[in-house]
Amino acid sequence: MHPSVISLRPLENYSLAITFDNGGSGVLDMDEYLDFGVFQHLKDRKAFENVKVSFVTFEWESGVDLDSEFVYRNCTIQ
Incomplete structure (x- = not known):
């Protein structure tokens, strides 16, 4: 399981x-x-900035979200 x-x-x-x-x-x-x-x-900055944590990942107001595995795998970890 990937980090939330x-x-x-x-x-x-x-x-x-x-x-x-x-x-x-x-x-x-x-x-x-x-x-x-x-x-x-x-691409609209206001739409991009309107993002929130949702369950184990995050989503934008429009309902677009990303799989938590994709998020963790594609992050530049610091």
Whole structure:
């Protein structure tokens, strides 16, 4: 099982600073995904910044979310 997201905050460069329940933290760069499907509307900064923790991962107001395994695997862990 992968660590759960316990907090996050949007960064200026379409990245998210994320803290996990295992004590780790990292940055997930979302920029490369914003040209595809359901992620396109997140190019709007207000939409991108309207993100919250939801269960073991996070979601945007539009209902778009990411699998917790994907989040942890693609974060630059710090």
